[in-house]
Amino acid sequence: MKAGRPSKDKKDALELSDVTDKPKKSTRxxxxxxxxxxxxxxxxxxxxxxxxxxxxxxxxxxxLNER
Structure with a gap:
């Protein structure tokens, strides 16, 4: 037996970050x-x-889109 969550061992499970867009980095x-x-x-x-x-x-x- 291993400590931890059994669901974490699944490689096929999608995470929220896999299906959401990553925010663009902004510059001031x-x-x-x-x-x-x-x-x-x-x-x-x-x-x-x-x-x-x-x-x-x-x-x-x-x-910029006009160019």
Whole structure:
């Protein structure tokens, strides 16, 4: 007899990590805006119920897909 869980010895059993997508690694990007543009950006995301991160990510991906 061995200690431990008998189900762990099965090689054919799938694990959750085998069937789920692995999250993509993210990288932080920083840049400067003039104050007026920053306030316009913040007002835009508030009016559209989104976030700066989501908006900029969508804009960048859209531009990259145009190429």
């Amino acid at each position: 990007v920083n840049f400067n805006l003039d104050e007026d543009t920053y306030f316009e950006l913040k007002q835009y995301v508030l009016d559209n119920r989104t976030t700066v991160t989501k908006l900029l990510t969508e804009m960048i991906e859209s531009r």
